[in-house]
Amino acid sequence: MQYEVVLPAAGSGKRMGAGQNKLFLNLLGKPILIHTLEVFEQDSKCTGIWLAVKPEERSYIQAMxxxxxxxxxxxxxxxxAERQHSVHSCMKEMEQVDIVLVHDAARPFISHDIIANLVQSAHKYGAAIAGVRAKDTMKKVxxxxxxxxVxxxxxxxxxxxxxxQFDLIVEAEDVAEKVGFLGTDEAMLVERLGHAVHIVESSYENVKMTTKEDLVFGEAILRKRALDAK
Ligand code: CTP
Ligand code: MG
Incomplete structure (x- = not known):
């Protein structure tokens, strides 16, 4: 089943502390942003990519x-200014499609299998998000x-x-904008409408490149995959 993907890429990468958009940093010689884009470029089910960018970075990204x-x-x-606004600005430009995926440009290790499970679940239930089970003991402090x-x-x-489903996320974002609600993910906007959001079990490899040590994990994942492919 086909889908289009929205990739917010207009952050500053403050926690990475690289003095530039972290998405331009390399993992084994290739920018993080390109690693992520290639997942969707190579997925035959993906029919379009929408990239939210900073105006001053647009020409650099287009060259990439x-x-x-x-x-x-x-x-x-x-x-x-906020990730939610970046996602919304893509949604405003999109034409009607069946299924929309929102994915952090800073998560380059998502697999086609998990994407397919998410698309199928969203088609069936309206909303489905990736997650993994907590590994550590969790306490409220x-x-x-x-x-x-807990x-x-x-x-x-x-x-x-x-x-x-396209209509559901459009409604959720429009309502959030109208009342000035800011969520940390898209699911929160849909949850506010009282709509059920299903979970699809994802992988611990689907890490977000957030701080310096994530780059070390990221390169380790790429090396392991290269070995597995041999
Ligand atoms: N993002 C965006 N617009 C913003 C903020 C974030 O498009 N105003 C994007 C980032 O580029 C990233 C994704 O949302 O791909 C997830 O955000 P995060 O990991 O927090 O990245 P940054 O905001 O860039 O990093 P930081 O919070 O450390 O500054
Ligand atoms: Mg951020």
């Missing part, structure tokens, strides 16, 4: 798309003191992609 022959990008609208140990079986760590 040419260099690495990324052909599926349909638009590169201006990102906004207030003022440095444990309040309670039942780990009910806790999931949420990632992207998050997949939606």
């Amino acid at each position: 798309l040419e260099k690495y022959r990324i052909l599926k990008v349909k638009g590169l609208p201006d990102g906004g 207030r003022d440095g003191v444990i309040e309670e140990t 039942d780990r079986d009910s806790l999931w760590m949420i990632q992207t992609p998050q997949a939606f």
Whole structure:
């Protein structure tokens, strides 16, 4: 089943501390942004990519798309102050499609299998997001003191992609904008409408490149995959 993907790429990468958009940093000689784009370029089910960018980075990114022959990008609208605004600016330019995926440009290791499961689940239920089970013991803490140990079986760590039927995510974003609600992911906007959001079990490899040590994990994942492919 086909889908289009929205990739917010207009952040600053403050926690990476590289003094530039972290998506331009290399993993084994190739920019993080290109690693992510190639996943969708190579997925035959993906029929279009929307990239939210900073206006001052647009021409640099367009040159990168040419260099690495990324052909599926349909638009590169201006990102906004918050990630949610960046996603929304892509949605405003999109034409009606069945399924939209929203995926952090900073997560280059998502697999085609997980994407396919998300698209299928969103087609069936309206909304489906990627997540992994919490591995550590989880406790609720207030003022440095444990309040309670939370039942780990009910806790999931949420990632992207998050997949939606087009009309549902458009409505959720429009309502959020109208009332000035800012969520940390798209699912929160859909949850606010009272709509069920399903979870698809993802992989611990689908890490977000956020701080310096993530680059080390990232290169280790790429090396392991290269070995596995031999
Ligand atoms: N993003 C965006 N527009 C923003 C903020 C973030 O498009 N106003 C994008 C980032 O480029 C990234 C994704 O959203 O691909 C996830 O955000 P995050 O990991 O927080 O990246 P940054 O905001 O760039 O990093 P930081 O929060 O450390 O500054
Ligand atoms: Mg951020």
